Amino acid sequence: MxxxxxxxxxxxxxxxxxxxxxxxxxxxxxxxxxxxxxxxxxxxxSSASSKMIHGGLRYLEYFEFRLVAEALAEREVLLRIAPHLTRPLRFIMPHVPSLRPAWMIRLGLLLYDSLGRMGGLGRRVTLPGSAAVELDRPPLAESLQARYRKGFVYSDVAVDDAxxxxxxxxxxxxxxxxxxxxxxxxxxxxxxxxxxxxxxxxxxxxxxxxxxxxxxxxxxxxxxxxxxxxxxxxxxxxVQLVKGSHIVVPRLYPGEHAFILQNDDRRVVFLLPFAERFTLIGTTDIRVDQPEDARISTDEVAYLCRAASRYVRTPVEAGNIVWSYSGVRPLFDDGRSDPSAVxxxxxxxxxxxxxxxxxxxxxxxxxxxxxxxxxxxxxxxxxFPQMGPAWTDSRPLPGGDFGTLSELVDGLRQHHPALPPSWLRALALRHGSESDKVIGDAQSVAALGRDFGGESYHLYQREVEYFIEHEWAQSAEDILWRRSKAGLSMTPAQQAEFASWLERS
Ligand SMILES: Cc1cc2nc3c(=O)[nH]c(=O)nc-3n(C[C@H](O)[C@H](O)[C@H](O)COP(=O)(O)OP(=O)(O)OC[C@H]3O[C@@H](n4cnc5c(N)ncnc54)[C@H](O)[C@@H]3O)c2cc1C
Structure with a gap:
């Protein structure tokens, strides 16, 4: 060798x-x-997270102020350098007096806002601060069971982790x-x-x-x-390996906000709007022995369904699940026995x-x-004393150099009037200012090549080829579940047909 x-x-x-x-x-x-x-x-x-850029409100209960302050400041940085892959999200926490008193939540949110402002010192802070909200008034009235009437709202960010x-x-x-x-x-x-x-x-x-x-x-x-x-x-x-799993179900509530739900074991479970038509529910904290144990169990499914069903109007059942995934957190073993506390x-x-x-x-x-x-x-x-200084907080990631997302989408629709508007928007959310590289010279749907199907979102051959040539994709899994979430829109038969096409080509 x-x-x-x-x-x-x-x-x-x-x-x-x-x-x-x-x-x-x-x-x-x-x-x-x-x-x-x-x-x-x-x-x-890194493709199995809860897909949030967040300070981690619950980490305040463990006095992790350094981590929270650094993480809060990163929200604004990542919104700036990857505006196509991140979006501000308002999180609603319904108030349940028996779980945490209102003063404690107010104090936590005050601290969260202050640490966010301190971390962003000298920079523009775009995310709005926290507030109290009424859950029985529009636009939130249709979301949760009627017994949840008061709550709190704060800001974090959603991200396409993969x-x-x-x-x-x-x-x-x-x-x-x-x-x-x-x-x-x-x-x-x-x-x-x-x-x-x-x-x-x-x-x-x-x-x-x-x-x-x-x-x-x-x-x-x-x-x-x-x-x-x-x-x-x-x-x-x-290293302590702590598994966390998520389930995806058809959208549970209208609106573009997320929920942070207190569970009776003092953990929190998130509901996030996901891929237009779905709700992402997670997560769990279970110690495992090896990285290969990243598989969702029936107990975790039951736990997540139960945690969400305590709050939403229609009970969530295992039969509603359209997708699930599991990941293992590689945490430093600090000797704590509760996996949520590590x-x-x-x-x-x-x-x-x-x-x-x-x-x-x-x-x-x-x-x-x-x-x-x-x-x-x-x-x-x-x-490496010759290495340059830190630089990554000010240079956009590939695809991230554009004004606003709506300007980008409008521009794409104007330049490509014959291409499906919903596809152009989905493309902008994945590729940002590089969307034109994916489209190339295609001026009609036919020029996008084979249509692999999908309900609201279609996967076309042109983008598949881009994933392979420019983004190291090889397998159907790489394309349907990481470079895109097209798998969510396709039937099992369409997914199988795509996988066999990929193998043949
Ligand atoms: C359930 C869950 C929810 C989470 N939610 C959030 C969240 O909302 N927000 C957030 O900020 N963070 C979240 N996290 C944490 C975050 O996802 C992880 O901290 C992060 O993804 C870890 O990245 P990594 O690069 O260290 O590990 P990985 O993404 O696992 O990458 C390590 C890579 O090393 C490769 N590798 C291993 N051995 C070898 C070898 N011998 N040769 C070559 N390659 C090798 C593996 O294949 C792997 O791809 C969450 C984590 C979990 C599990």
Whole structure:
């Protein structure tokens, strides 16, 4: 196995939000980056989140003020740099006096608003603050059972987590990073002043050389650490794997707001408007032994249905579920036994043996990935004193350089009057200002190629080809459930037909 590659500054293991975020940041600072991902980019936890950019109101109960302040400030940054993949969302919390007293919620929201303002100091804060609301008046009157009459409202942000990960990968590639999905890291050794890492992809095994290693393997972080030579005195940090599952059902209520529902176990469950016609319900907190345990159980389904049914007008039943997914949080083991209480903040473990660094990442949120990347690079600066300063808070992600979404959609509809208006809007939400690259020279529906079907949203061959050529897509799953959510609009027969077309082509 000859070492054929050039020497990379960073070898990043893991193409979730943290690995791709670090790749983007590092490449923009002039470092040469190779990222390897054993499956699809964003294929693990980073496409299985609750899809919120949030400060985490409930973390205030655990006094996680640093995390909350940093996360709140990121809401405005991500709205600015990825306006197509994020949108402001108002969250309604119905008041249930027996669960938390009103003064406690008011105090929490006051703190949330204040930390948000402090974190955004010197920047424009666009998200409105919190307030009390009447739930028995329009526009909320039709949403919940009549017994919930008072509540509170506050702001956070919704995000397309899978596409945010892809956007980071695309940005990194534009800046010169090499992004290698379906390429597994098998291990590495420190040899002659460099990391010699063994990677394996469809073409077989190869050795690559790097000056520093970043272990951003998420739930597999400890497994990757175990393949590395033990560093002198390096703590083998432990990861706690906490599974969370979601269900998707046909829309439960009118309006574009979300609900944060207090459950009788003191946890909260979210209802979010999802993919136009659906409601996303999540999540759970269940300790698991291995990353491969990310599968929803019947108990979780029952728990989520029960939590939502306590509040909404029509009971939610397992038979209503159109889609579900599960992910595993790779949390730093802080010794707490309650999985809901384990910190969601990130932690680094830096092994500096022989002056060849290996940085392992534990925890983190979709929300804080950009700050995590900055902090990771600050830890690596001693080895790369020439690297540029932090830059990622002001440059849009690919597709993010446009005015408002309605201007973008209007422009697309004017330029492409023969293309379905609803499809153009969906395209703008996925590709932003790059939508025209997807459309290319197509001036009619026929020119978009084969129509794979769908109810409100149609998947056309033209976009599928774009996903394959520009976004590393390979399988039907990559396309129907991560690059798009077209699977939600297609019948099982249409999905199967699409998968077999993809295999044939
Ligand atoms: C149920 C749930 C809800 C959540 N909700 C939110 C939310 O609303 N907002 C929020 O901000 N955060 C949320 N989070 C947290 C957030 O999703 C995670 O913190 C984040 O996605 C972790 O990203 P990551 O890059 O560390 O891990 P991952 O996305 O899992 O990426 C790690 C990658 O490493 C790859 N890998 C592993 N081993 C190897 C190897 N040997 N070689 C090559 N590649 C390898 C894996 O295939 C994987 O793709 C939620 C998490 C869960 C589970």
């Amino acid at each position: 000859p070492a054929t590659d050039p020497i990379h500054d960073l070898l990043i293991v893991g193409g979730g939000i943290n690995g791709t975020g670090i790749a983007r940041d590092a490449a923009g600072r002039g470092l040469s980056v190779l990222l390897c991902e054993q499956g699809d980019l964003g294929g693990a936890t 596409r945010l990960t892809l956007a980071n990968a695309s940005a990194a590639r534009l800046l010169g990073a090499v992004i290698s999905p379906r390429c597994r890291f098998l291990g590495a050794a420190r040899t002659q002043g460099l990391w010699h890492a063994t990677l394996e992809d469809a073409g077989g095994r190869k050795i690559v050389l790097a000056r520093a290693l970043v272990n951003a393997a998420g739930p597999w972080v400890a497994e990757v650490t175990d393949t590395l030579p033990a560093g002198a005195g390096t703590p083998r940090a432990k 910190s969601r903040d990130y932690t680094f473990v830096l092994d500096r043996t022989a002056d060849l660094p290996a940085l392992s990442i534990f925890g983190g949120k979709i929300t804080t990935h950009r700050r995590l990347a900055e902090a990771a690079l600050a830890r690596l600066r001693p080895w």
